[in-house]
Amino acid sequence: MTTAAAPVATAEEKRRIRWADLAPFIALGVIVFIGILINSNFASSANLINVITRSAFITIIAVGATFVISSGGLDLSVGSMMAFVTGIMIMTMNGLAPSYGSWAIVMGAGVALVVGGLCGLFNGLIITVGRIEPFIVTLGTMGIFRAFITFMSDGGSLPIDRSLREAYRPVYFGDFLGIPYPVLITLAVVLLGAFLLYRTKYGRRLTSVGSNAEVARFSGVNVSRVRTLAYVIQGLCVGVAAICYVPRLGAATPTTGQLWELQVITAVVIGGTLLRGGRGRIWGSVAGALILEVIANVMVLSDMVSEYLVAAVQGAIIIIAMLAHRFTSSR
Amino acid sequence: MNSLAHRAATKNARAPAAEVLRAEGLSKAYGAITVLSDVTLDIRAGEIHAIIGENGAGKSTLMKLLSGHVTPTAGDLLMEGQPLAFADSVEAENAGIVLVHQEILLADDLTVAENIFLGRELRRGFMVDDRAMNRRAAELLARIGSVARPRHRVGDLPLAQRQLVQIARALLDERKVVIFDEPTAVLANDEVAALLDIIRGLREHGVAVLYISHRLDEIQTLADRVTVLRDGRMIGTWPAAELNQRQMAELMVGRELDMLYPNKRAATSEEPLLSVTDLEVDQGAQKASFAVRPGEVLGLGGMIGSGRTELIEGLMGLRSSQAASVVVNGREISHRSVASMMEAGLVYLTEDRKGKGLLLDEKLAPNLTLQALEAVNPATILDRRAELAALRKAVADYDIRVRSLTLEAGKLSGGNQQKLLLAKLMMTDPSVVIIDEPTRGIDIGNKSQIYDFIDAMVRAGKACIVISSEMQELVGLADRVLVMRAGRIVAELSGGEINEGNVVYAATSGAHGSTGEDLHDHSGRTRRDS
Numbered sequence: 001m002t003t004a005a006a007p008v009a010t011a012e013e014k015r016r017i018r019w020a021d022l023a024p025f026i027a028l029g030v031i032v033f034i035g036i037l038i039n040s041n042f043a044s045s046a047n048l049i050n051v052i053t054r055s056a057f058i059t060i061i062a063v064g065a066t067f068v069i070s071s072g073g074l075d076l077s078v079g080s081m082m083a084f085v086t087g088i089m090i091m092t093m094n095g096l097a098p099s100y101g102s103w104a105i106v107m108g109a110g111v112a113l114v115v116g117g118l119c120g121l122f123n124g125l126i127i128t129v130g131r132i133e134p135f136i137v138t139l140g141t142m143g144i145f146r147a148f149i150t151f152m153s154d155g156g157s158l159p160i161d162r163s164l165r166e167a168y169r170p171v172y173f174g175d176f177l178g179i180p181y182p183v184l185i186t187l188a189v190v191l192l193g194a195f196l197l198y199r200t201k202y203g204r205r206l207t208s209v210g211s212n213a214e215v216a217r218f219s220g221v222n223v224s225r226v227r228t229l230a231y232v233i234q235g236l237c238v239g240v241a242a243i244c245y246v247p248r249l250g251a252a253t254p255t256t257g258q259l260w261e262l263q264v265i266t267a268v269v270i271g272g273t274l275l276r277g278g279r280g281r282i283w284g285s286v287a288g289a290l291i292l293e294v295i296a297n298v299m300v301l302s303d304m305v306s307e308y309l310v311a312a313v314q315g316a317i318i319i320i321a322m323l324a325h326r327f328t329s330s331r
Numbered sequence: 332m333n334s335l336a337h338r339a340a341t342k343n344a345r346a347p348a349a350e351v352l353r354a355e356g357l358s359k360a361y362g363a364i365t366v367l368s369d370v371t372l373d374i375r376a377g378e379i380h381a382i383i384g385e386n387g388a389g390k391s392t393l394m395k396l397l398s399g400h401v402t403p404t405a406g407d408l409l410m411e412g413q414p415l416a417f418a419d420s421v422e423a424e425n426a427g428i429v430l431v432h433q434e435i436l437l438a439d440d441l442t443v444a445e446n447i448f449l450g451r452e453l454r455r456g457f458m459v460d461d462r463a464m465n466r467r468a469a470e471l472l473a474r475i476g477s478v479a480r481p482r483h484r485v486g487d488l489p490l491a492q493r494q495l496v497q498i499a500r501a502l503l504d505e506r507k508v509v510i511f512d513e514p515t516a517v518l519a520n521d522e523v524a525a526l527l528d529i530i531r532g533l534r535e536h537g538v539a540v541l542y543i544s545h546r547l548d549e550i551q552t553l554a555d556r557v558t559v560l561r562d563g564r565m566i567g568t569w570p571a572a573e574l575n576q577r578q579m580a581e582l583m584v585g586r587e588l589d590m591l592y593p594n595k596r597a598a599t600s601e602e603p604l605l606s607v608t609d610l611e612v613d614q615g616a617q618k619a620s621f622a623v624r625p626g627e628v629l630g631l632g633g634m635i636g637s638g639r640t641e642l643i644e645g646l647m648g649l650r651s652s653q654a655a656s657v658v659v660n661g662r663e664i665s666h667r668s669v670a671s672m673m674e675a676g677l678v679y680l681t682e683d684r685k686g687k688g689l690l691l692d693e694k695l696a697p698n699l700t701l702q703a704l705e706a707v708n709p710a711t712i713l714d715r716r717a718e719l720a721a722l723r724k725a726v727a728d729y730d731i732r733v734r735s736l737t738l739e740a741g742k743l744s745g746g747n748q749q750k751l752l753l754a755k756l757m758m759t760d761p762s763v764v765i766i767d768e769p770t771r772g773i774d775i776g777n778k779s780q781i782y783d784f785i786d787a788m789v790r791a792g793k794a795c796i797v798i799s800s801e802m803q804e805l806v807g808l809a810d811r812v813l814v815m816r817a818g819r820i821v822a823e824l825s826g827g828e829i830n831e832g833n834v835v836y837a838a839t840s841g842a843h844g845s846t847g848e849d850l851h852d853h854s855g856r857t858r859r860d861s
Contacts, residue, residue, distance in 0.1 A: 222672040278690075
């Protein structure tokens with residue numbers, strides 16, 4: 001028998017430190033350190049809070065994407081979906097504002113969540129019931145949602161009603177004990193996501209589906225339902241992100257959320273979630289989103305590299321992260 | 332096929348065999364763990380040299396050392412007297428040594444010929460010469476008795492044919508040493524016979540064949556010499572004629588064997604725990620009716636491709652199927668799915684341990700509790716303490732040998748994976764357990780334990796259906812045997828009727844049977860007619 005039948009030892013339950021799991025956090029630390037060296041303003045609390053707040057949208061959507069990707073799926077439509085949900089939400093709020101006043105904001109937020117969830121459900125059902133590759137389905141819906149927002153805004157801007165601006169503004173610009181609301185909302189989404197993924201039966205089933213869908217099917221897991229739910233969770237996260245986003249710019253445009261899907265997938269993957277499914281790292285995705293935002297910030301603060309190259313550096317990061325992963329995992 | 336006399340004659344007729352490959356004091360260690368120590372072995376031209384040992388005895392490591400897949404920590408390799416060191420398997424192949432892997436390593440979407448020539452494509456100018464490759468592939472396939480055509484897509488072929496394509500790929504170039512790692516694990520009996528003939532053909536051509544298998548009966552009919560490994564050490568090399576199967580098994584385990592199979596039982600009640608009437612599985616089985624009673628092991632035999640696995644997957648709702656009636660534990664099941672069957676008390680252990688049974692990248696506890704997630708964790712929140720307790724209990728109850736409870740399931744040996752899988756099913760507290768190939772590819776010690784587990788559960792009043800391609804296993808274990816051919820149940824054997832001859836006869840000839848023709852044709856398989 002293997003290793004002469006060493007019976008079950010007990011000391012082994014101690015958790016070993018796995019460097020690969022810590023890599024995104026170490027990378028984040030290194031980039032922050034570099035930022036401090038380059039520009040002393042970087043470490044100011046105002047700047048740091050600003051950076052974290054701005055990363056909120058990508059982080060929130062990345063939490064949902066962690067579910068989708070862990071289940072073995074992919075959602076390219078999140079950026080367009082975000083714009084579409086934003087548009088619907090603004091139209092709802094504007095429509096309800098005359099009769100309900102500030103309550104229209106709450107109702108609009110509710111509509112955003114419902115519409116986001118439905119968009120996700122739509123993606124999920126086509127993928128699972130229609131048995132079409134997630135890449136293809138969400139490529140299609142990406143175009144559809146993008147066209148919808150362009151149509152709704154008539155190619156221009158779809159602003160929120162003036163009467164609502166003041167009441168809605170604090171959702172992005174306000175704070176509680178010095179912590180901006182978007183950061184608190186992000187934290188809530190992340191904690192909820194981590195709880196769902198790591199501590200519930202649903203999370204366990206999702207991981208099993210992503211790890212090997214056949215094994216899950218043979219074990220009585222309803223694979224289609226688990227997968228579809230992952231897209232619904234993604235849609236809900238997009239809804240939350242939209243709620244936080246509108247007070248920042250006050251309008252939806254055809255370019256809202258453009259290319260966010262790439263940032264989101266980058267954040268998730270450099271956070272340590274496997275693109276082929278089976279391993280989700282919620283906190284890693286948070287670190288990934290922060291890395292992207294911090295790099296952009298450091299580049300803006302330093303004069304060495306043009307900020308027009310931010311996307312290039314972010315693109316390079318995902319490649320470097322994957323290379324690092326390859327070299328650390330293949331002993 | 333070859334008569335014994337003929338074999339003896341050819342054996343004697345061969346010239347004194349020249350040594351082709353020699354291992355001197357070969358050792359391999361990973362860190363502090365030595366997996367193979369001090370193996371000295373000579374392999375001669377024109378011999379079939381079998382390597383046997385339990386799982387974990389070091390057979391795979393030895394094969395990988397000889398074929399350049401891993402490098403030794405100590406010791407030497409000599410090829411025809413010249414010292415050798417391989418940086419990788421390509422260098423070994425260039426030197427004339429090739430390993431035919433146990434797993435099928437082919438590109439499903441390429442054709443047979445493209446797979447055979449993958450990386451070694453024939454060219455005409457700078458273009459790939461498809462015509463020449465298809466022609467050579469056809470010759471090669473004909474030589475090894477494969478019915479696959481060069482232009483077939485590999486993914487459409489049955490497992491056995493893919494195995495032959497893999498062998499054809501290994502034999503494309505002239506080889507001095509061909510290493511087979513359990514080549515018959517996925518084959519049915521007639522296919523095994525054909526493969527063994529191919530291997531004998533290699534011997535006649537003066538090729539040195541190293542042969543690893545758990546099937547001792549094959550080794551006895553095939554091998555010239557047998558080397559036994561145990562716990563990473565070499566026990567010795569014997570002429571095959573000097574050992575019988577029992578002696579081989581005892582050398583492998585290092586002790587005298589108890590009886591491998593438990594005593595037979597009889598059903599304790601006439602009231603069936605599972606009864607199936609007229610089950611039709613699309614492209615798999617027709618009009619299947621059977622029942623299993625508490626306290627009995629029902630064997631399900633037949634050739635691979637006869638529809639055994641399809642029948643059961645259909646029953647479990649894993650394939651599209653219709654049935655007049657399925658009753659589990661007295662409950663009529665209208666909607667069949669793994670979940671609803673499990674709830675009624677029926678579970679199925681797949682033959683595909685790695686592809687459909689276990690999450691190889693996941694740890695042991697999530698694997699163990701995946702099917703019984705609701706039972707172990709009544710609340711929405713996972714109860715990690717309960718999961719760990721369940722794992723400890725399973726490890727103890729099923730004698731799963733693990734270094735650590737936080738290993739990934741893929742790191743366990745085949746036998747321990749199988750025990751974990753069995754434990755996983757038993758977590759659901761079933762009353763009927765269907766086990767497909769309970770001991771495929773696992774060593775004799777684990778085998779005997781799994782037989783004991785099956786015996787114990789049945790004696791505790793459960794019922795068990797065992798599907799097996801291994802005739803001995805079917806005969807040794809089952810109280811009643813159903814034999815399938817071409818998607819139909821063609822015979823039921825009980826008591827003294829259960830013997831290998833009757834099972835094979837029913838599976839291959841018998842009175843029934845011209846019906847399932849189309850079934851076989853769609854998979855490209857030839858079948859024998861009565």
